[in-house]
Amino acid sequence: MLGFSLFVLASATTIQLSANIAEIAGALPATPDLTSLMVSPAVTDRDGLLLRPFTTPDGRWRLPVSRDAVDPRFIDMLLAYEDHSFAEHNGIVWTSMLRAAGQFIAAGGHVVSGGSTLTMQVARLIEGEPTRNAWGKLRQMVHAHQLEADLDKNAILDLYLTLAPYGGNIEGIRAASLAYFGKEPSRLTTAQAALLVALPQSPESRRPDRFPDAARAGRDKVLDRLVSTGTLTGEEALAAKREAVPTARREFPMLAAHLAEQAVNARPGVRTIALTIDKRLQDALERLAAARARLIDPRVSVAMVAADIDSGEILASVGSAGLFDTSSDGFVDMTDAIRSPGSTLKPLIYGLAFELGLAHPQSLIEDRPTAFGGYVPVNFDGFSRGTVTIHDALTQSLNIPAVVVLDAVGPARLVSRLRRAHADPRLPVDTAPSLAVGLGGVGITLRDLVSVYAAIAHGGAAVTLHDGSAPVPPATASAPVLDPVSAWYVADILADVPPPLNGSPGRIAYKTGTSYGYRDAWAIGFDGSTVIGVWAGRPDGAPVPGLSGITGAAPILFEAFDRLGSRRAPLPRAPQGTLFASTTDLPAPLRRFRHPDGDMVARDAAPEIAFPGDGIAVDLARGDGAFSPLVVKVRNGVPPFTYFANGAPFDRPSFARQDSWAPDGPGYVTLSVVDAEGRGDSVRVLLN
Template identity: 75%
Template sequence: MTDAISIASGPELEPKPRPRLPLWRLLAAGLVVMLALGLGGAIYGLSTIRDIAAGLPLTPDIATLPVSTAVVDRDGQLLRPFTTAGGRWRLPVTVSEVDRHFIDMLVAYEDQHFREHAGIEWSSMLRAAGQFLGAGGHVVSGGSTLTMQVARLIEAEPTRNIWGKLRQMVHADALEHRLSKDDILTLYLTLAPYGGNIEGIRAASLAYFGKEPTRLTTAEAALLVALPQSPEARRPDRDPQAAEAGRNLVLDRMVAQGVIAQEEADAARREPVPTARKDFPMLAAHMAQEAVTAQPGVRRIALTVDRRLQSALERLGAGRAATLGPKVSLAIVVADQASGNILASVGSAGLFAEQSDGYVDMTSAVRSPGSTLKPLIYGLAFELGLAHPESLIEDRPTAFGGYVPVNFDGFSRGTVTIRQALADSLNIPAIVVLDAVGTARLVSRLTRANAHPKLPEGTAPGLAIGLGGVGVTLRDLVSIYAAIARGGSPVMLNDGVTPANHEPAGSAPVLDPAAAWYVSDILADVPPPLNGSPGRIAYKTGTSYGYRDAWAIGYDGKTVIGVWVGRPDGEPVPGISGITAAAPVLFESFDRLGAPAVPLRPAPAGVLFASNTQLPGPLKRFRHPDDNMTTRDAAPEIAFPADGVDVDLGLASGSDLPLVVKVRNGAPPFTFFANGAPFGRSAFARQNSWTPDGPGYVTLSVVDAEGRSDDVTVFLD
């Protein structure tokens, strides 16, 4: 039995013209039935009917009938439904959304003259009265039309007594003259009970068959016709045999009435009856929940996501996370560059994954971005005219006051191009460039890209933000990379969660078009992971300090995708990295788009195609705008080897491995000495190699261009 239905107080629907019985005929017919059932006199009956007519509830407004909130994708396909306030699954549906074969079977089984009568089938009522008298006062059949059943469902009142039946008759008459036949049928399709907390054809079809009722087999349609007659006794998840018997009864009736052929009924009988309820769809679960919270009471909420892509990426994310451990989660965001619409949002490896805190939406969690901000740092240098992708820069130990960045692998490459520094994600050059362009400018451009960087309260941005010392979300990074992909033009991400349209993106560019193109050109050359094809997308990976977050963000000419892998509780995942954990998921996500990659934007005006030797003098080598930067003011220091250490070169076994001496600070060129004898001089490089004669102590020294020096003593073996 359905729970009570709240009746809307809005305007009644325009009635369809149909012959209406005069009130005296309705009253007379009611009295005939009452008398036939031995329930009293005419005067009392007339008074009762008048009271019923006066006390009828307002006709429900189908548009405001309480139903489950249905969150749908951009094409109207169901992503996730929510129960009503009473805990029932009652999904909105229209006649056009239900298989026509089911409608024909329902009408043939329940109410053959539904389209002709005015709410009451008098021959059926008289038959029911005769059966009542013949059975010695026991109700054999009710004679209810579909309209009378709708009246019962609206009022949620008992029906197996004469007073309830009379009220249904009066109410059915009112419904027939206020609603169209399709409106009445819509109410039945929405409210009919199907066992437990399942109400309506749409919820029933999803619960028992896992699909929408637009396409039903003959067996499925017959079962859904039979269930509302005895919704608890025939529940297939509790008594499949009773459900099968009820279904077959409907099939027999359909054959007898010529609705279906005997062969079709025989084939339907062989189709198994479901024995358990299926889970309702729960795609984009985090976003759907956020939407329902933001728009309480709304019947239908349309998100921007694509159901097919969302489903594919949720399966991908769950499978990939499972290979990394039970406490590892994963998040994916896919956005259209032109509109900013989010096409897929995977918040975790599984909403109910307890060990990995699947309820936490990691697309909006604030985390350390690792190296993923480097493209914007270099883009600012290109925009300011400080560098070109082929400009040379030093990757060597460098100190900035008390901050001494090191590369991820602990090694320095010496002189490299900006292109190589970004493609290889070298830390030291990135911080040198960030020091030149300014941390305040970087934070400002992040904001222009509609990101929301988080810094500790009361602190100013320092150079560490270039290597992940700032909090951002996966959506922030997708927004930043979308701007780069668009030639520096910002876009506001939109998901349909909030009822009002989002504010338009600001007009100030994140980068100028030439600078954005340089960045994209470099990122397109980054070697892909083992499962990827080179040159398909431009992408960047990142790994936060302590192996807590692994990132991969990439784009082609149309779509941008961001991937995060890690533990929601912030604990390290030893060995995790952007290239090994996140990048494979990124490339597989692009494969799931189901369309060929769209080429990146062509080069805009102002792009300079040149090798290093062809560049203008000021661009051949990256120069800090401040000629007196702290690293040149400080005296040179031997960064490796450290003073007093033992260095194992395998000399005792006859090895001739050289000793690499590395220098930080000071002004090049540098001259290197071993026990007072010079062994090398470098114009720009901050390291040199020396091959010792044998094991023992050695004093290493370095002198810079200004005569400043440093020395260490080490033992070689």
């Protein structure tokens, strides 16, 4: 108590103490621990690696950390420099306080050296008040004594590691190590550890990003002291002094930015949230998305989702090509955006036909223009292939056979199976599912599509995708999306889809899709363990001319699988009950796909003029006395076609289903078409 009395006596010349020790203790803040301390929320990957931290509500980077996650060499250097008797004292080292009191008196009432222990520094950091006066020092001493009574030494050290200031809004060794060295503090060089010991003494004047010379001087001072105490050898210190001091702050990790923000918003107050994300894969796919988007168009974004087929764990979720990229609206999470899926639902359509016994992959089907009331689907390239196998219809992504099959299995059944796969298809309000659903006439998200393909890859059983941000619902028995044999048929066909230029055939089973107007490009694929979905397009929904699934998204998909590394696995073998047969060897009912309503889809329907309609008026006058050409479009029938105007052919026989005729002037004209089998159709229209 002698040192304490001397300190109080020395202080009495400038400050009148009006409270006793009990009054000071009663006014102290409650002793905190790491579970109650306000820290930055941190989102980590499946192995505990940091994906994205967030600031505290007051804008500080203060990340949760404990001594076990810090390089032991740093701990040794910190204690040797700051408080070599930390393990023995009760918060106050009286010899140091006597020295400080003598310096205080000699300096005429100014604090020269504080004599503070680590515990006293923790007390000051908790209170957030300066202690460059006697009253503050007295309060700090009482508080330190209280902390030693309430906490063990390890807890006090953890508080220091979390609260120590490192310049600006950086607090704690973990935030400092990330900000200045770009790495966690678990492994530090001698020079890095010495700098982190020195900075809290003068966090603003030694900030390496602003005052690198002062930072170097402070670091070297620590190194010299540690040599004098025997903590370091002279050679170690000399080598450390040669190491450069960082001159700028690094960006904090920003991986899985959209998903991390959603997780933090969904679980407010949680200090650390562990996601199922694989940091290595996430980083690789984010770099891939950014690079590919730049090559396509500055306004284009790219999104990706990768998931484990067996567990449903999301391994990577890339919401955009760059969170801060304003030209492509990078803030929008396109993994969760509702878009048109184009042709990506066709595999499920054919899977339903297999399951219902309507078809086999080698069943023949007609690819001929067919009308379904007012709905007349056409292939992407405008050409028909005639008779093809269902295998080829899917690998070539032909539209007409897919709609024919969908009409047979039913759009409502397709939507129902999508929901079994935990997808949430969005239909226009107050409308029932229609045939247009099969070619993209429905809204769906990338994450939902990945869920659908995960089910196909999982033998038809639904897979619950989850990212760790919320508890996974308990597994319950649910109806399958497809039966195992039908799912394998689909996967086997998709493995034969021709790859893009940067891919090799048979590596993965995949399907592409392009929505109407080139607004969305899709590629979804899987191997034996992982399913990956890719979307490319403009978040604002504007068209990107020429952007398609095969040219835009598929190359990204194949590069994404290249980055899986050891996760790659071969596609599964065929399940029991699989029928391997050529078309001619199939049972008679399966050799050719037949619509349950045999009259619904006529195999050899006569040609019809789809445009212009009979009896309509067409305005072709250009204003200069001339007339624009009139386009004539034909559906059904067997090519080649011969087109007539007022009985005279206006072109040679053509396999194209449209042609144009240049009129001489206004008036009525009779347009006719005759197919290869001599069947025809005519309309009469008025030209203005």
